[in-house]
Amino acid sequence: MNIRTLPLGMLETNCYILNNDTGVLIIDPSGEADVIRQEVDRIGLPVEAILLTHAHYDHIGALEETARTYGVDIWLGDEETDWLSDPGKNGSGKYTDMGIEPVSADVEVKVLEEGPMEAGSFKFDVLHTPGHSPGSMSFRFADFVISGDVLFSGGIGRTDLYMSNHVDLINSIREKLYVMDADTDVYPGHGPVTTIREEKATNPFVRG
Numbered sequence: 001m002n003i004r005t006l007p008l009g010m011l012e013t014n015c016y017i018l019n020n021d022t023g024v025l026i027i028d029p030s031g032e033a034d035v036i037r038q039e040v041d042r043i044g045l046p047v048e049a050i051l052l053t054h055a056h057y058d059h060i061g062a063l064e065e066t067a068r069t070y071g072v073d074i075w076l077g078d079e080e081t082d083w084l085s086d087p088g089k090n091g092s093g094k095y096t097d098m099g100i101e102p103v104s105a106d107v108e109v110k111v112l113e114e115g116p117m118e119a120g121s122f123k124f125d126v127l128h129t130p131g132h133s134p135g136s137m138s139f140r141f142a143d144f145v146i147s148g149d150v151l152f153s154g155g156i157g158r159t160d161l162y163m164s165n166h167v168d169l170i171n172s173i174r175e176k177l178y179v180m181d182a183d184t185d186v187y188p189g190h191g192p193v194t195t196i197r198e199e200k201a202t203n204p205f206v207r208g
Helices: 033-043 063-070 078-085 092-098 166-177 196-202
Strands: 002-008 013-019 024-027 047-051 074-077 110-112 115-119 122-128 137-140 144-148 185-188
Touching: 002 033, 013 033, 013 185, 024 033, 033 063, 047 063, 047 115, 074 078, 078 110, 122 166
Parallel strands: 024 047, 047 074, 074 110, 144 185
Antiparallel strands: 002 013, 013 024, 115 122, 122 137, 137 144
């Protein structure tokens, strides 16, 4: 399994491009659809699905264009399916005075459910990790997890946003992420990769 991190868009939100021997998985097409397309072309394998950790605007900026390009299933937590077309819920409506255009993605999605999942040739576990947003999902593969905006290197997700909840976020980290093997790599929605061991030992917001 190969994983490529593309920090895209105004907030440099991490889009992840995964590939195995037969296909590609796109996680959080956050912006700059042309950059995503160039990376997929470089890999030279078919895209098998698009996954969303959650539906905040900076994680879906290139969703509609990427969906049109590849025509594959899009997966998102049920609590946030209506956020894709609602700038008030996905957060983009709050920042028009900063030059951020309202984000709305007109796409159909399939609903993620917690537990084992197959998307094309990819097998992984879906973890419901609410707090930053009610439908936040993390994706656990053999030796790494993609955590969205739940857990960062030295940080945690914001909980001052629409329907966010600080207690839920801390519980998600402790009960869903910190129980993983200490050597598990954590690929967050922003910033560099870290490990479960590092965060349990040093994260100032949630110690192990």
